[in-house]
Amino acid sequence: MSVSWLLRRLALILYTVFIVSVLVFGITQALPADAAVTLLGENATAEALNAIRERLGLGDPIWWQYLRWVGHAATGDFGLSMRTGQPVGPEMLTALGRSLLLAVAAILVMLVIAVPLGMLAAVRQGKAADMATGLISYLGVSFPEFVTATLLAMLLADSLQWLPATGYVSPLEDFGGAVRHLALPVLTASLILVAHVARMVRSETLDVLHSDYIRAARLKGLPERTVLVRHALRNALLPVVTIVALDVGYLLGGIIVIEEIFAIPGIGRQLMVAVTARDLPSIQAGALIMSATYAVANTLADVAYAVLDKRIRYD
Amino acid sequence: MTAVLSLRDYTLDYLTGSRPLRVLQDISLDIAPGEVLGLVGESGSGKSTLAWAIMRHLPKNARELSGSIRLGDTDLRGLPPRALTRIRGRRIGMVFQDPSTALNPTLTVGRQVTETLVNNRGLTRRAAWDLALELLGHVELRDPDALMRRYPHEISGGEKQRILIATAFGCRPELIVFDEPTTALDVITGARILDLFARLRAETGVAALYISHDLALVSRVADRVAVMKKGRLVEEAPAASIFARPAHEETRKLVAAVPRPENRLVHDRPGDRVLLAAEAVSVRYARRRLFRPPPPPATHAVGFDIRAGEILGIVGESGSGKSSIARALTGLADFSGGIRFDGRPIGSARDMDGAYRRAVQIVFQHPDGSLNPRQTVGEILSRPLKLFGTGSADLPAGNLAAEIGRLLEQVRLPAAYATRWPHQLSGGEKQRVAIARAFAAKPSLVICDEITAPLDVSVQASIIELLLSLRAETGAAYLFITHDINLIRQIAHRIAVMRRGELVDLLPIDAVDADHVHPYTRDLMAASPTPVG
Numbered sequence: 001m002s003v004s005w006l007l008r009r010l011a012l013i014l015y016t017v018f019i020v021s022v023l024v025f026g027i028t029q030a031l032p033a034d035a036a037v038t039l040l041g042e043n044a045t046a047e048a049l050n051a052i053r054e055r056l057g058l059g060d061p062i063w064w065q066y067l068r069w070v071g072h073a074a075t076g077d078f079g080l081s082m083r084t085g086q087p088v089g090p091e092m093l094t095a096l097g098r099s100l101l102l103a104v105a106a107i108l109v110m111l112v113i114a115v116p117l118g119m120l121a122a123v124r125q126g127k128a129a130d131m132a133t134g135l136i137s138y139l140g141v142s143f144p145e146f147v148t149a150t151l152l153a154m155l156l157a158d159s160l161q162w163l164p165a166t167g168y169v170s171p172l173e174d175f176g177g178a179v180r181h182l183a184l185p186v187l188t189a190s191l192i193l194v195a196h197v198a199r200m201v202r203s204e205t206l207d208v209l210h211s212d213y214i215r216a217a218r219l220k221g222l223p224e225r226t227v228l229v230r231h232a233l234r235n236a237l238l239p240v241v242t243i244v245a246l247d248v249g250y251l252l253g254g255i256i257v258i259e260e261i262f263a264i265p266g267i268g269r270q271l272m273v274a275v276t277a278r279d280l281p282s283i284q285a286g287a288l289i290m291s292a293t294y295a296v297a298n299t300l301a302d303v304a305y306a307v308l309d310k311r312i313r314y315d
Numbered sequence: 316m317t318a319v320l321s322l323r324d325y326t327l328d329y330l331t332g333s334r335p336l337r338v339l340q341d342i343s344l345d346i347a348p349g350e351v352l353g354l355v356g357e358s359g360s361g362k363s364t365l366a367w368a369i370m371r372h373l374p375k376n377a378r379e380l381s382g383s384i385r386l387g388d389t390d391l392r393g394l395p396p397r398a399l400t401r402i403r404g405r406r407i408g409m410v411f412q413d414p415s416t417a418l419n420p421t422l423t424v425g426r427q428v429t430e431t432l433v434n435n436r437g438l439t440r441r442a443a444w445d446l447a448l449e450l451l452g453h454v455e456l457r458d459p460d461a462l463m464r465r466y467p468h469e470i471s472g473g474e475k476q477r478i479l480i481a482t483a484f485g486c487r488p489e490l491i492v493f494d495e496p497t498t499a500l501d502v503i504t505g506a507r508i509l510d511l512f513a514r515l516r517a518e519t520g521v522a523a524l525y526i527s528h529d530l531a532l533v534s535r536v537a538d539r540v541a542v543m544k545k546g547r548l549v550e551e552a553p554a555a556s557i558f559a560r561p562a563h564e565e566t567r568k569l570v571a572a573v574p575r576p577e578n579r580l581v582h583d584r585p586g587d588r589v590l591l592a593a594e595a596v597s598v599r600y601a602r603r604r605l606f607r608p609p610p611p612p613a614t615h616a617v618g619f620d621i622r623a624g625e626i627l628g629i630v631g632e633s634g635s636g637k638s639s640i641a642r643a644l645t646g647l648a649d650f651s652g653g654i655r656f657d658g659r660p661i662g663s664a665r666d667m668d669g670a671y672r673r674a675v676q677i678v679f680q681h682p683d684g685s686l687n688p689r690q691t692v693g694e695i696l697s698r699p700l701k702l703f704g705t706g707s708a709d710l711p712a713g714n715l716a717a718e719i720g721r722l723l724e725q726v727r728l729p730a731a732y733a734t735r736w737p738h739q740l741s742g743g744e745k746q747r748v749a750i751a752r753a754f755a756a757k758p759s760l761v762i763c764d765e766i767t768a769p770l771d772v773s774v775q776a777s778i779i780e781l782l783l784s785l786r787a788e789t790g791a792a793y794l795f796i797t798h799d800i801n802l803i804r805q806i807a808h809r810i811a812v813m814r815r816g817e818l819v820d821l822l823p824i825d826a827v828d829a830d831h832v833h834p835y836t837r838d839l840m841a842a843s844p845t846p847v848g
Contacts, residue, residue, distance in 0.1 A: 211416070212411065212413065212416035212417055213416060213417055213418055213419045213420070214419075215372065216409075216411060216417040216418070217419065218372065218403070219370050219372060219403050219404070219409050220403065220404040220408070220409070220431050220434075220435070220482070220483075220486075221400055221401065221402070221403040221404025221405055221431070221434055221435050221486075222400075222404075222430065222431070222434055223400055223434070224396075224400070226430070226434070230422070230430070231419050231422070234421050234422075235419070235420070235421055308421065309420070309421055310420075310421065310466040310468070310469075311420055311421075311466070311468045
C-alpha cells in the first residue's frame with residue numbers, strides 16, 4: 001500500500017462525491033417543489049415570492065446555483081433548513097453520528113455472533129450445529145427488519161420490560177441510558193446481518209479447511225485449535241471484510257426503517273423527514289453525506305484487506 | 316534391527332457411489348533405520364493414498380479393511396486423534412509436492428517455522444527462532460534473518476521447499492515422507508533440492524519414504540525402490556539394479572517411458588524454408604507508470620527462427636521467459652520487436668490476421684484450464700473448424716460431426732468421445748483433446764507450452780509419440796517449451812536455452828554437449844537426472 005495509492009483512492013472518493021453532488025443537485029432541481037412556495041406557503045403573494053427568490057438567488061443560472069451550493073457545502077455550509085430555519089450541515093452531521101454509532105455497534109455485535117457461529121458450522125459440517133446455524137441464518141434473512149424489530153420490541157420491551165422501546169440518549173450525557181436505548185435497534189440490525197455473514201464465514205472456512213496449507217499445518221503436528229485459530233480464521237475472514245463494508249452501506253440506507261421504528265433521530269430518519277417536508281437543503285446535505293460515508297467505508301475495507309493479506313499490494 | 320516403518324497386508328477401499336473401490340491391496344513393506352525407500356507408480360496407482368494412510372490423514376470415505384501400520388513399536392492405526400497429533404511432525408515428518416501451497420499465505424515464514432519447532436521440540440519461541448535461523452542457514456539459504464520476516468509469496472518456490480525440508484528435518488523425526496518434492500520445481504532447482512536431500516540424509520541418518528512417478532529420479536535418491544500398480548506392490552528391488560533388470564511388466568513400462576537423451580525419436584532433418592522468424596522480441600507485463608522506472612522485461616530482445624517442419628525446443632528454469640515467448644507469438648502478450656511469418660512482417664498482435672492465427676496454434680500446459688468445462692469435446696473441437704473453415708474437402712460442407720470424429724481419431728481417441736465432457740476424461744485424454752483442437756486449424760506451427768509437465772512419465776511418452784506421428788502426417792513444426800531436458804533431447808532438432816529473459820544459446824541438438832556452450836547450458840544439462848544403470 002503506497003502513499004500514491006492512498007492519494008489516488010482519496011481522489012476517487014472526491015470524484016464519487018462530485019458525481020453524487022451533481023446528481024443530487026440535478027434531482028432536487030427537477031422536483032416539482034418550488035423552494036419559495038415551500039418556504040412561504042401556498043397563500044403567499046407574488047411580490048413576497050419574488051422577493052424570496054431574489055434573496056435565495058433562484059433566478060440565477062442553474063450552473064451558478066450549483067457552484068454556489070457546492071462552494072458552500074465544501075466549507076460545511078449546506079444552507080438553512082426550510083423546515084426549522086436551522087443550519088442544515090451541523091444538524092445532518094449530528095444525525096450521521098447517531099447512525100454511525102448504531103451501525104458500528106450493530107456490526108461489532110454481528111461479528112461477535114456471526115464469526116464463531118460460522119466457524120462452528122464449518123467445523124461441524126453436516127452435523128446438528130451446522131444445521132441449526134443454517135436454520136437461524138435462513139430465518140434471519142427471511143424476516144424483514146420491521147418484523148424482527150417488532151418481535152424484539154414486543155418481547156424485550158413490552159413483555160419483559162427490560163429495555164426502553166423507543167428514543168435516543170447521547171452516550172456523552174448518559175452512557176448507561178444510551179446503551180439501554182441502543183440495545184434494541186442494534187440487536188435488530190445485527191440479527192439481520194448475522195444471517196448472511198455467518199453463512200459467508202461458514203463457506204469461506206470450509207474452503208480454507210480444504211486447502212493444502214491447512215493440511216500441511218495438521219500434518220506437521222499442530223494441535224487442531226492452533227490450526228483453526230491461527231491458520232484458518234485469518235484467511236476465512238478476508239472476504240468478510242468486503243461484506244462488512246457493503247453492510248455499512250446497507251445499514252446507512254436500510255437503517256431508516258429501524259430508526260423510524262425506534263424513534264432514533266439518525267440520518268435516515270432526518271432524510272425521511274426532509275423528503276416529507278420537501279426541505280431541499282436537508283435532502284441535498286443528507287444524500288451527499290451518506291454517499292461520502294459509503295465511499296469512505298469502502299476505501300477503509302480495501303485498506304483492511306491489504307493489512308490482513310500481505311499478498312495484496314496496492315501500488 | 317526393527318524397522319522404522321512397517322506395513323503388513325494393508326488393504327483400503329474408497330466408498331464411491333454404489334460400490335467400494337479398492338485402492339490399496341495387501342500392501343506389505345518395511346523401511347529400515349536410515350533407509351530411503353522409493354515408491355513409484357503412475358497416478359492412480361495408490362502411492363499418494365499410501366502416504367495419507369501412513370500420515371493417518373485419510374478422506375472420510377476411506378475404509379481400512381485389514382492390515383497394520385507400525386511406526387517402530389507404535390501401532391498407528393490404533394491411535395486416537397490426540398495421540399496422532401503428537402506423532403505427526405515429531406516422529407513422522409512430511410514434505411509436500413507443491414511448496415507454494417504448503418505454506419499459509421498470511422503468516423510470515425519465520426512464524427510458520429518456529430511454531431512447528433515450538434510445538435514439536437518443546438522449545439521457547441526465542442530458542443525456536445534461533446534454531447530456525449540455524450536450520451535455514453544449514454540448507455544454504457542466504458540471509459535467513461531477512462527470509463524469516465518475509466511472507467511466502469515473497470520468496471521463490473525453491474526457497475520455500477528448502478524451508479519446508481529444513482523444518483521437517485529440524486523436528487528430528489524417525490521418518491520423513493516425501494511426496495514428489497521436486498515435481499513443482501524446475502530442473503535446476505529440483506536438482507539442487509535432491510543434492511540437499513542427499514546431504515541432510517547422510518548427516519541425520521533419518522529414514523525416508525520417497526514418492527515419485529519418475530523412476531529415473533527415484534533410482535538416484537533411494538536405496539530400494541518399490542513399484543506400485545493399481546493398488547498393489549508389484550516389485551521391490553535395490554535401486555542400483557531396478558533399471559538394469561526390471562522384473563515386472565509395470566517396471567519395464569516405467570523404465571521404457573523414462574526419456575533418455577541418447578534414444579533419439581526424430582531422425583529426419585527439417586527443410587531450409589524459414590517458417591517463422593522472431594527478431595528482437597521483448598515482452599513487458601506491468602503497465603508503464605509516470606515517474607517510475609519501467610519493470611524489467613520478461614523477455615529481452617529474443618531472436619530465433621523456426622524452419623518448416625522443425626522441432627525447436629525452448630528450455631530454461633521457471634521465470635526465464637519461455638512462456639512469454641509463446642504468449643508473444645500467439646498475440647496473447649504485447650511485444651516489441653518483430654515477427655516474420657512466411658516472409659510476412661508482423662509488428663504487433665494487431666497484425667495477426669486470421670491466416671496467421673490459423674497457422675500458429677498453441678497447446679497449453681493445463682488442459683483443465685484451457686478446455687471449457689461447460690462444453691462437450693465435440694463443441695470444443697467444432698469452434699476452430701467453424702472459425703477457420705478447415706474441414707477437409709471430401710466431406711460435405713456442414714458435416715461437422717464427421718470432421719470432429721476424424722479429428723478425435725487422429726489423436727487416437729474414440730469418435731464417441733465427442734459427446735463427453737472434459738471432466739469425464741483423464742489428464743492425458745484431455746491433453747489429446749487440446750492437441751486435436753490445435754490441429755483442427757491445420758496449423759503449420761504448433762506451440763507446445765510445457766504440455767507434458769502435468770502428466771505421468773508413461774502418459775508423457777504416449778503424448779510425445781502422438782505429436783511425432785501428427786508431425787509426420789501434417790508436416791507441422793513445433794515450438795516445444797519444456798524444462799525436461801532429457802525429453803527435449805530426444806525430439807528437438809535445435810534447442811534454445813533461455814535465462815532471465817535472454818536467449819543464451821541456440822544450438823543444434825548434437826552440439827549441446829560441446830565445449831563451446833554457455834556455462835548455464837552446461838549446468839542445465841548436468842542438472843537433468845539421467846537414469847542409473
